[in-house]
Amino acid sequence: MSIVDSKSSVTQNILDALGKSGNKIAFIPDQALVNAIRYIDENGFPNNKHEDYKYCNVEAILRKEFKTVKNQFNPYVSVDQFKLKDCFNIVVINGNYSESLSDNHEGFELSTLDNSKCKNYITRLAEVTSDALIAVNTAFSEQGLFIYVKNSVTKSIHIINISSATENSFINPRQLFVIDKNAEATIIETFVSDGNKANLFQNHVSEVVLEENSKLKSYRLQDEDSLSYQINTTQVMVNRYANYDTNTFTFGGAVVRNNLNVVLASDACEAHLNGLFVSKGNQLIDNHTLVDHQMPNCQSNELYKGIAKDKSTGIFNGKIYVRKDAQKTNAYQSSKNILLSDDATINTKPQLEIYADDVKCSHGTSTGKVDEQALFYLKARGIGEESGRKLLLQAFAQEVIDKIEQEELQARVVKLFEKNL
Amino acid sequence: MITIKNLHANVGDKEILKGINLEIKAGEVHAIMGPNGSGKSTLSGVLAGKEDYDVTEGEVIFNGKNLLEMSPEDRAREGLFLAFQYPVEIPGVSNINFLKTALNEVRTYHGKEEISAKDFLALVKEKQKLVELDAKLANRSVNEGFSGGEKKRNEIFQMAMLEPKLAILDETDSGLDIDALRIVANGVNKLRNKDNATIVITHYQRLLDYIVPDFVHILYKGKIVKSGGKELALELEAKGYDEIKKQFENA
Numbered sequence: 203m204s205i206v207d208s209k210s211s212v213t214q215n216i217l218d219a220l221g222k223s224g225n226k227i228a229f230i231p232d233q234a235l236v237n238a239i240r241y242i243d244e245n246g247f248p249n250n251k252h253e254d255y256k257y258c259n260v261e262a263i264l265r266k267e268f269k270t271v272k273n274q275f276n277p278y279v280s281v282d283q284f285k286l287k288d289c290f291n292i293v294v295i296n297g298n299y300s301e302s303l304s305d306n307h308e309g310f311e312l313s314t315l316d317n318s319k320c321k322n323y324i325t326r327l328a329e330v331t332s333d334a335l336i337a338v339n340t341a342f343s344e345q346g347l348f349i350y351v352k353n354s355v356t357k358s359i360h361i362i363n364i365s366s367a368t369e370n371s372f373i374n375p376r377q378l379f380v381i382d383k384n385a386e387a388t389i390i391e392t393f394v395s396d397g398n399k400a401n402l403f404q405n406h407v408s409e410v411v412l413e414e415n416s417k418l419k420s421y422r423l424q425d426e427d428s429l430s431y432q433i434n435t436t437q438v439m440v441n442r443y444a445n446y447d448t449n450t451f452t453f454g455g456a457v458v459r460n461n462l463n464v465v466l467a468s469d470a471c472e473a474h475l476n477g478l479f480v481s482k483g484n485q486l487i488d489n490h491t492l493v494d495h496q497m498p499n500c501q502s503n504e505l506y507k508g509i510a511k512d513k514s515t516g517i518f519n520g521k522i523y524v525r526k527d528a529q530k531t532n533a534y535q536s537s538k539n540i541l542l543s544d545d546a547t548i549n550t551k552p553q554l555e556i557y558a559d560d561v562k563c564s565h566g567t568s569t570g571k572v573d574e575q576a577l578f579y580l581k582a583r584g585i586g587e588e589s590g591r592k593l594l595l596q597a598f599a600q601e602v603i604d605k606i607e608q609e610e611l612q613a614r615v616v617k618l619f620e621k622n623l
Numbered sequence: 624m625i626t627i628k629n630l631h632a633n634v635g636d637k638e639i640l641k642g643i644n645l646e647i648k649a650g651e652v653h654a655i656m657g658p659n660g661s662g663k664s665t666l667s668g669v670l671a672g673k674e675d676y677d678v679t680e681g682e683v684i685f686n687g688k689n690l691l692e693m694s695p696e697d698r699a700r701e702g703l704f705l706a707f708q709y710p711v712e713i714p715g716v717s718n719i720n721f722l723k724t725a726l727n728e729v730r731t732y733h734g735k736e737e738i739s740a741k742d743f744l745a746l747v748k749e750k751q752k753l754v755e756l757d758a759k760l761a762n763r764s765v766n767e768g769f770s771g772g773e774k775k776r777n778e779i780f781q782m783a784m785l786e787p788k789l790a791i792l793d794e795t796d797s798g799l800d801i802d803a804l805r806i807v808a809n810g811v812n813k814l815r816n817k818d819n820a821t822i823v824i825t826h827y828q829r830l831l832d833y834i835v836p837d838f839v840h841i842l843y844k845g846k847i848v849k850s851g852g853k854e855l856a857l858e859l860e861a862k863g864y865d866e867i868k869k870q871f872e873n874a
Contacts (some may be wrong), residue, residue: 208805321860351696434774458730458790464792471800522761549861572715574674575710575711576711576713578673578674578695579707579710579711579713580713580721580724580725581672581694581696581699582672582695582696582698582704582705582707583721583725583781583785584673584699584700584724584725584726584728584729584732585696585721586728588729589724590696593720593724594713594716594717596715597713597715597716600715601715
């Protein structure tokens with residue numbers, strides 16, 4: 203690990219700790235590994251000088267909360283509370299698939315990343331030279347999880363990502379989902395903690411491939427405890443006629459940063475990205491999305507809503523690229539936010555870069571307070587301040603909550619939403 | 624029912640109400656008429672508890688209680704109802720959920736049990752008929768995408784559901800065609816009884832053909848300058864506000 207000599211002592215400590223616990227990464231191609239280590243060496247962890255991490259200073263978080271990293275975990279976690287009925291519940295503990303705690307499954311393939319089928323995909327989507335956190339994950343990945351859907355799966359696949367540290371820990375969970383030609387699947391990802399006793403930094407990377415004419419309905423529920431820090435990078439490739447629909451619900455976690463990068467790589471495919479968060483206390487919840495229209499006749503829709511309370515910070519940054527060849531693109535993006543306190547912050551930034559001339563694109567963003575006129579109208583009918591506000595906030599979130607087709611998950615999200623208001 | 628004594632109210636530094644006195648008893652209908660800017664909407668806003676106004680002087684006693692000390696929701700729970708001139712659209716909140724929440728909060732305030740789902744739906748069905756409100760509208764978001772007439776009918780529907788002691792109809796006739804006006808007025812008339820009272824705020828005599836008032840008051844420059852029976856409205860309609868303006872220019 204001499205290559206990181208030039209890095210700050212914190213970066214050095216973390217990389218040393220990761221290096222010691224390593225040797226599990228046979229599935230990462232040699233060249234990617236070399237590139238990753240070189241990239242980390244040259245760039246270190248991103249700080250607020252990086253445009254993309256302006257409001258989410260990873261280096262500062264590590265310097266403050268992860269002075270020592272020992273990667274010690276609690277061997278006993280309770281997962282039953284997080285399971286969903288009528289799903290294949292798959293358990294991943296601190297980034298490693300646990301066969302013994304997972305339900306039996308059928309109709310799709312499931313393994314660690316140490317699987318010959320992964321070779322065609324792994325590191326192809328998540329380029330190590332695009333982001334230092336991807337590079338770190340690539341160099342120090344856990345055993346991870348691989349899901350391969352050859353034929354449509356009718357039951358939802360529910361991945362419970364659970365973390366539990368007894369000493370400050372830095373983990374690099376990695377997952378790869380491949381939905382093969384003409385197949386359909388629903389994947390629910392839950393991110394939770396159980397019995398954390400120390401700070402846990404989760405540098406999660408997922409690669410998701412939708413082959414021709416496939417369909418993936420994806421849900422993410424992020425509700426970790428206040429010792430958890432999560433950078434979640436998802437690199438998605440959508441091929442011809444395929445349909446990717448993802449919905450991210452974020453409630454818990456000290457810091458949650460989602461990098462959701464979707465490439466519409468072939469013609470006539472589509473992507474739907476929706477999100478809802480409630481931030482409170484000193485939480486920072488940051489959704490960065492990128493939709494890259496590379497080919498013609500594709501469409502993308504994006505709707506993110508956020509509510510920021512107390513001294514929390516909510517961030518939405520949505521990039522849309524429409525490349526030269528992506529004629530007849532339809533791309534829509536909307537970000538709406540409500541501030542519930544004078545000390546809360548929302549930073550929202552839409553970015554459109556359009557290089558084709560025959561396209562329909564629009565974006566809109568708004569940040570405001572609860573509609574006082576509407577609140578007065580409710581009060582004038584006898585509804586009190588608190589329940590009036592709650593009604594209005596529920597109404598605000600409903601549009602995103604309505605996207606959930608899985609009943610039990612929807613009830614869980616509603617419950618968490620109301621609990622966090 | 625309600626006694627308004629020497630009520631003064633400001634918007635910012637500007638005094639809008641300059642000493643209103645009014646006494647309304649159960650079973651009565653009072654019309655308040657006046658030209659634009661005379662303070663009609665301010666009066667209804669102050670009574671309902673809108674925060675845009677500062678009451679600088681005077682008092683309002685509503686069924687023996689000091690109205691001005693109550694929160695807007697408590698005024699509603701005590702039986703005051705304002706039919707809005709511009710009903711607010713609330714996307715995402717269904718009319719039904721809104722009304723059920725309102726009804727139950729009023730009931731809880733009075734120490735009553737929450738209404739059962741079955742009784743609530745029966746009540747909705749019954750009261751919808753009163754204002755010929757399409758059943759579909761009840762399930763839509765509050766006022767969202769409603770026509771002007773539908774919004775006003777929805778106000779009266781809410782009034783029918785909540786059965787207030789005192790209803791203030793703020794320019795309920797504005798934006799209504801003659802058919803809608805008739806439906807709205809019929810609804811209001813059916814809800815009238817000896818135990819409740821109504822204040823009808825309007826520019827025009829037209830509505831008073833349908834909702835016949837016991838008393839008519841003319842508001843001008845923040846004061847009631849003239850009161851009389853229903854014939855006063857007719858007189859006003861014939862002569863216009865100019866004469867009133869001339870007479871009370873320096874009031």
